[in-house]
Amino acid sequence: MFRGANPITMDDKGRIAIPARYRDELLEDSNGQIVCTIDIYSPCLLLYPMAEWEQVEKRLRGLRDNNPSERRYKRLMLGNAVDNEIDKNGRFNISANLRAHAGLTKQLMLVGQLNKFEIWDLAAWEARQAEDMAIIESGDFELTDNLQDFNL
Numbered sequence: 001m002f003r004g005a006n007p008i009t010m011d012d013k014g015r016i017a018i019p020a021r022y023r024d025e026l027l028e029d030s031n032g033q034i035v036c037t038i039d040i041y042s043p044c045l046l047l048y049p050m051a052e053w054e055q056v057e058k059r060l061r062g063l064r065d066n067n068p069s070e071r072r073y074k075r076l077m078l079g080n081a082v083d084n085e086i087d088k089n090g091r092f093n094i095s096a097n098l099r100a101h102a103g104l105t106k107q108l109m110l111v112g113q114l115n116k117f118e119i120w121d122l123a124a125w126e127a128r129q130a131e132d133m134a135i136i137e138s139g140d141f142e143l144t145d146n147l148q149d150f151n152l
Helices: 020-030 050-059 068-079 096-102 123-138
Strands: 005-009 015-017 032-037 046-048 082-085 091-093 108-114 117-121
Touching: 005 015, 015 096, 020 032, 020 046, 020 050, 032 050, 032 068, 046 050, 046 096, 082 091, 082 096, 091 096, 096 117, 108 123
Parallel strands: none
Antiparallel strands: 005 108, 015 091, 032 046, 032 082, 046 117, 108 117
C-alpha cells in the first residue's frame, strides 16, 4: 500500500529515487519492475509496480477497438507506457516524453495512491491541492454514491 506525499528531486538525466520506505515492497512484489505512463485526467504520471500494471493491462485488453472512446483510452495508456527497473540505488529514469507530458522540472512530488503512485511537478501538485480544497470548501463538489457513505 502506497500512501502519503513525498517530495523528491529529479536529476539532470531524468532519474528519480524511490523513497526508501517503498523500495522493499517494490523489490519484493515486482522484483523492481515498474511501469510509468501518463494520467489522462491530470497533468501527472502514473507509476505502477509490474504486478499492478498487469491488472491494468487485463482491463485494457477488455476494451473494444471498434469503440472510439475505448480505443482512445487504450491507445493513450498503452502507447505512453514505459517499462523500467529500479536500480541498486532505488532510482529509475523517466523518459523525456513522459517528463514533457507532466511538465516535470527538478522538484517533484511522489504521491501514494494505494496500488500506484502519481508523479507531479511540485508547482502543479501545490496548485492542484489548492484547487481541490477550494472546490470542496465552496460546496461545488459532486458527492457521488460512493462518497455519500464514506465517513472518516
